Amino acid sequence: MDIQSIYQLYSISSGIEINSKKVKKGSIFIALKGKNFDGNQFAYEAILNGAILAIVDDKRYAFDEKIIFVYNTLYFLHELAMYHRHRLYHVPIIAITGSNGKTTTKELIKVILAKKYKKVHSTINNFNNHIGIPLTILSMPMDTQISVIEIGANHEKEIEKMCRIVNPDYGYITNFGKAHLEGFKNLEGIIRSKLELYDFLKKNNKVIFINGDDPIQLSNSMETNRYIFSGTKKKKTDINIEYSWKKNTTKSVLYIKNIEIVSPLIGNYNLYNIASAITIGTYFKVPLKKMKEAVEEYIPNNYRSxxxxxxxxxxxxxxxxxxxxxxxxxxxxxxxxxxxxxxxxxxxxxxxxxxxxxxxxxxxxxxxxxxxxxxxxxxxxxxxxxxxxxxxxxxxxxxxxxxxxxxxxxxxxxxxxxxxxxxxxxxxxxxx
CATH class of the missing domain: 3.90.190.20 (Mur ligase, C-terminal domain)
Incomplete structure (x- = not known):
């Protein structure tokens, strides 16, 4: 079967599953390999559990008409996700990456956009790696109006590769911090990796959201289609935001157009996450009053702040x-x-x-x-x-x-x- 034929089955399936024990009736099982497991071994179990199709990359397990052999199941997962994204080319996708604050920022953007759009799709939890991202794309319903996708990385060229799957229309880098140093080797490697998102957006003439108070972001987004927010009144800033850097407080407070926004998110380090989400909401014409409601209503979970x-x-x-x-x-x-x-x-x-x-x-x-x-x-x-x-x-x-x-x-x-x-x-x- 070619990718188009399998996609047609996917379009009437109950979704993609990579865990045979979690297979839903009518789903498609893709057998992935890890350090301590081989999904190929569970392909037939997935069929018995209700999968309409299982994809394997070991011919020994392709002994049933519902089990299809491909050269590499991970590569196939990426191809299927790209095919689905191509079908949903009209859906604007905002990609978020960075060393810290990706998930919090993504969640804030989602709740803000939900004040305007009824069908907002986003990354679930932190499914932001080479497996989670294609699964997230494949979870996007056909009636999606806008999507927010989180992209993580622990080595260079990974964001570049994920951008080819996501094909984002907009992007934002939260920051450049000391994360996954084992894979990146040094801070310079981290910066190069995160900037792969900018490179993709610039090449495709897409929009980049910029924290104007971050000199790395500013200097590496010259001659791009960028939309800038800043806490200082600069000439080329699209949105001015006043931050309240208060000591002895467990809330985050900022001001935009003299409107106070008080978030239950703790720590001054969350102010930029909130500001970027408001900036993106402003770009998409979400009323400021609605954005204030969204931010002040948002309660973090999963033990994040x-x-x-x-x-x-x-x-x-x-x-x-x-x-x-x-x-x-x-x-x-x-x-x-x-x-x-x-x-x-x-x-x-x-x-x-x-x-x-x-x-x-x-x-x-x-x-x-x-x-x-x-x-x-x-x-x-x-x-x-x-x-x-x-x-x-x-x-x-x-x-x-x-x-x-x-x-x-x-x-x-x-x-x-x-x-x-x-x-x-x-x-x-x-x-x-």
């Missing part, structure tokens, strides 16, 4: 992910809050040879800060040389939990919990 009150303690949990840039931003914000403060930090992963030095920098910051106690969890933090009287290290979460249950802490006003996703620090909330 969330705040809980428990036993009279404000717990700030931001542990969906962590890298040196986002960690310092969170600690800087937390340090400016007045009160007795405790941080519980987990290892920052995927930093390669930079790992030890970046974790030492976090400890140096804590030593000089007004943070009262710091609990550092994970093998990397545990093996760092620097320490302080207010720092206690644990080689893993289990050891911390055992110690914590036996201890008694001083009356605390705030607790910040932050670490990489794989450390799973959100489970610590129940201890407090």
């Amino acid at each position: 969330q705040i809980f009150m428990k036993n009279n303690v404000k717990i700030i949990i931001d542990c969906y992910n962590a890298n040196p840039t986002s960690m310092i931003e969170a600690l800087t914000f937390f340090n400016n809050i007045q009160g007795y403060k405790i941080v519980i930090l987990g290892d920052m992963l995927e930093l390669g040879s930079f790992s030890n030095n970046e974790h030492e920098k976090i400890i140096s910051f804590i030593k000089k800060s007004d943070i009262n106690i710091a609990f550092l969890i994970g093998n990397i933090f545990f093996n760092t040389k620097k320490t302080s009287f207010k720092i206690k290290k644990f080689i893993n979460k289990k050891n911390f939990v055992e110690w914590f249950k036996k201890s008694s802490l001083q009356k605390t006003d705030y607790i910040l919990i932050k670490g990489s996703r794989k450390i799973g620090l959100e489970s610590l909330i129940c201890l407090i």
Whole structure:
């Protein structure tokens, strides 16, 4: 079967599935391979579970008329997604990438656009890699009016490749921070990678949204079709936004056209995420009053900049992910809050040879800060040389939990919990 014939089946199917146990009746199963699994082995199980078709790249498993062999199932997934995007060429897609704040920015843009458009499509959770992006494109209904797609990357040329699948009409880079250093090697590699989005948009004469306060964005978007927002009144700024950089606050406040917008998102570092979403909403002519409603109604989830009150303690949990840039931003914000403060930090992963030095920098910051106690969890933090009287290290979460249950802490006003996703620090909330 060729791609067109399979697409016709896809168009009447209940969707694409890559997990045979989650197959819905009428879906198409694509057998992908990973380090510890081979989806080909589950193709027939998918058919038995209700799939109308299974795609494999191992001929040994293509023993049923409903099982189709292709050379490479991942490549096929990308081709099918591109075919679907071609069919929906008229749907404007906004692509979001950057080191930090991609998902928060994407969610803010989505809720703002939903104030004008009834059919807004977007990336689910953080399905932003070479598998999640084509699945996201294939989840786009035919009646979609506008879409917001998040693009992640852990090595160069990945964003370039994903742009060929997404074919975005608009794009925005949140920032350039120290994330996935193991794959990018250095900050220059990170910048080159993120700018692959600009390169695609420039080549295709599309629109780029620019944070005018970011010199890297400004200098690398010259002679492009760009739409700029800034906190300073520059001549070539399309939108002026006034930021409220207040200390000792757990809300984000900004002003546009003298209208105050107060977001429950914590941390001054979220102000640019909010500002970019408002800028994009303005470009698409969403009324400012409606944008204010959307921003002020938006409550983050998935442990991203969330705040809980428990036993009279404000717990700030931001542990969906962590890298040196986002960690310092969170600690800087937390340090400016007045009160007795405790941080519980987990290892920052995927930093390669930079790992030890970046974790030492976090400890140096804590030593000089007004943070009262710091609990550092994970093998990397545990093996760092620097320490302080207010720092206690644990080689893993289990050891911390055992110690914590036996201890008694001083009356605390705030607790910040932050670490990489794989450390799973959100489970610590129940201890407090």
